Ligand SMILES: Cc1ncc(C[n+]2csc(CCOP(=O)(O)OP(=O)(O)O)c2C)c(N)n1
């Protein structure tokens with residue numbers, strides 16, 4: 206069905222500063238029209254939810270139109286960045302798309318912007334820099350920071366709008382973002398939609414009485430102001446000025462907007478926590494009828510009547526179209542958890558920074574040096590690459606893996622981040638959405654848990670829920686055996702890979718590490734690159750230009766054998782080789798050692814072929830046994846080879862406890878040459 210024609214008044218989606226300064230009637234009627242559309246749309250969505258046509262729940266923006274409509278009209282939709290909240294239906298309507306497309310989202314129709322994979326207001330338009338929300342409050346602000354920075358780096362005079370509520374203002378991410386935006390001097394307007402409540406929690410239980418949210422900004426070196434978003438014209442003037450100022454200064458700004466939430470938290474909210482008379486006071490302050498009354502007073506009765514009738518007919522016609530739009534078909538659902546990667550661009554066939562002239566260049570490097578070389582190559586040959594992380598610039602990183610990169614590539618491309626893993630990962634995600642390809646170093650893999658939401662819920666799900674790509678590499682120095690204790694030694698692959706959408710590589714040699722960085726870099730998804738700290742300087746190995754570097758996504762036979770297939774990865778590959786050598790020398794038993802290399806997506810064909818020869822499976826890894834990655838490997842392989850196996854699979858891993866500190870304790874905790882030999886010998890029987 207064709208989309209209903211847009212009423213003439215909705216064809217304009219902008220508001221110029223001069224128009225609001227002069228209070229031009231056309232501009233005021235335009236603002237009113239979009240407010241009316243948003244309000245009536247929200248109300249009709251609530252009706253449709255109550256009638257059972259819309260599922261889940263709906264959280265409306267009734268009462269917030271006085272803020273979001275002028276803001277979205279004033280924003281430059283061709284270059285600015287925004288992340289709307291669940292109160293900002295009006296903002297979505299103005300930013301892009303036809304009402305039917307937005308309704309498709311609520312109906313969860315096949316043609317919805319999220320392909321019906323997300324409901325309610327969880328859509329956006331990432332191609333036009335409207336970044337979709339996830340439920341986790343506060344999580345989108347850092348994406349706005351990154352995408353705004355990306356726009357600025359591309360030479361656009363863009364600004365970003367990071368919206369969140371009074372409740373969201375308490376999240377750690379928001380505080381991290383205030384600091385990050387100020388530190389990096391990013392032109393982002395933080396807008397707190399302070400409607401007095403977070404679900405049922407009044408602001409008196411959200412932050413200390415006597416404090417005010419906008420005053421927080423001064424501690425971060427950010428200018429701030431407060432506005433009353435129930436006064437539409439004053440709000441529009443203040444916003445126009447704030448936008449112009451932010452575009453000019455390039456500095457962040459915080460606006461605390463006093464706004465309203467007229468229909469409670471969401472469709473199911475009983476609102477019985479409100480104080481007596483409070484609901485009436487909200488209704489009395491409602492910006493829409495007040496603005497309408499002012500327009501009537503100014504003599505626009507006929508125009509209002511006409512536009513309301515036209516808009517209401519448009520809304521009903523759009524609802525009819527959305528209603529008749531096909532439902533999603535499970536059988537036709539594309540399985541696009543991962544973004545398909547674009548065909549790789551050619552690299553200069555060299556491991557160095559200079560084009561190679563003749564014979565293949567082979568150098569003997571540690572793994573740390575090999576990764577440094579790969580980073581250098583990426584920075585040299587890919588202008589959209591950025592390297593960021595704690596202490597990675599002047600200092601060269603805790604493990605010196607980024608040594609010298611700052612000197613050669615400059616601080617705009619190789620830069621330190623503050624100690625804020627969550628916001629910095631969200632910021633990197635925003636950079637990736639904006640056309641850059643960040644490589645973020647976590648000082649230790651352990652600290653990536655600080656960015657759990659950003660990695661596994663936000664970045665990892667981006668493509669599935671919006672179609673946008675998040676190409677970024679998260680470098681994770683991991684693993685134990687170095688007496689670093691429980692918070693600097695963990696293996697976190699099974700924690701992250703329990704969530705869909707992430708890819709993961711775990712190289713065990715300098716050559717593989719070099720290849721892995723290139724392969725991870727050119728993938729269009731977030732890729733976890735596990736780097737075992739014990740391997741960084743554990744001897745050297747040959748590194749050369751390998752045209753088949755992308756084979757790193759498949760396992761490799763390290764050592765052939767006929768008796769059993771031992772599947773492992775990371776530092777344990779080297780231990781497995783020693784164990785296999787022992788069994789060959791002592792018992793003439795040949796164990797085939799397979800280095801998995803890619804933990805996600807799993808490619809098991811080579812292991813299938815190995816098991817078809819050996820009929821015996823050993824899985825070895827350094828992470829804990831319970832819920833460890835071996836559980837997945839053993840069950841998948843057993844499902845495929847159950848009737849062929851001649852012995853129960855053997856699963857070797859660390860103990861089910863935190864990684865202990867003392868060398869004696871840690872030695873007993875992790876698989877060692879002796880413990881693995883003992884367990885394999887018992888298993889052979
Ligand atoms: C991190 C996080 N914790 C809890 C929730 C559950 N939750 C959803 S909305 C909401 C209240 C939000 O209040 P506020 O930020 O003031 O926004 P408002 O709904 O008032 O616009 C809560 C607690 C969530 N979405 N995210």
Ligand SMILES: [Mg+2]
Nearest residue numbers: 370371402403
């Ligand atoms: Mg609130």
